[in-house]
Amino acid sequence: RKEVEQDPGPFNVPEGATVAFNCTYSNSASQSFFWYRQDCRKEPKLLMSVYSSGNEDGRFTAQLNRASQYISLLIRDSKLSDSATYLCVVNPNTGNQFYFGTGTSLTVIP
């Protein structure tokens, strides 16, 4: 079983829509969780960390469900500029290695 699994999509949504991505992780002892964004032909960049209590940054909300071992990312009022691949990242705290999901592709359509 993979450390981190994501639905690759693609998700094609109209501008202004709300879209949610889920990601599951296999190691129940994992401590740190993140969402990264990768634009085409660029390196991944940290979008937000995911805290146990959930956290919100503008139109983006991240949630952690430890019981079901998944994290989610909600994007409200989608903008064209949100089009990218969103990577779920987990640090199981067994070392410095971070495990990446395959990414979920989002395209926001005018």
Add this chain to the structure above:
Amino acid sequence: GAVVSQHPSRVICKSGTSVKIECRSLDFQATTMFWYRQFPKQSLMLMATSNEGSKATYEQGVEKDKFLINHASLTLSTLTVTSAHPEDSSFYICSATNKRAAFFGQGTRLTVV
């Protein structure tokens, strides 16, 4: 500013030559760095884990003699693609972590002609 710097960003080389890619952590010391490869429209694939002062750990299917990794200091890891072939053309990205998050270099787009 950049936390991890990767150089060069783009390189075109002839088949059979070797290419060296540098990855530097700028704000922290990284005992471990990671090298990834990404083909068009595919996900990041971990190639190897670079350990400062010791041998790199390679993922299954990655040839250690072809992809030479040197991590001689706490801020620098290098990946050398030896005897490059057109099928090695890809986007190579390095990463360093400081336990708070993983930071990526800008990536190197390698084209072998």
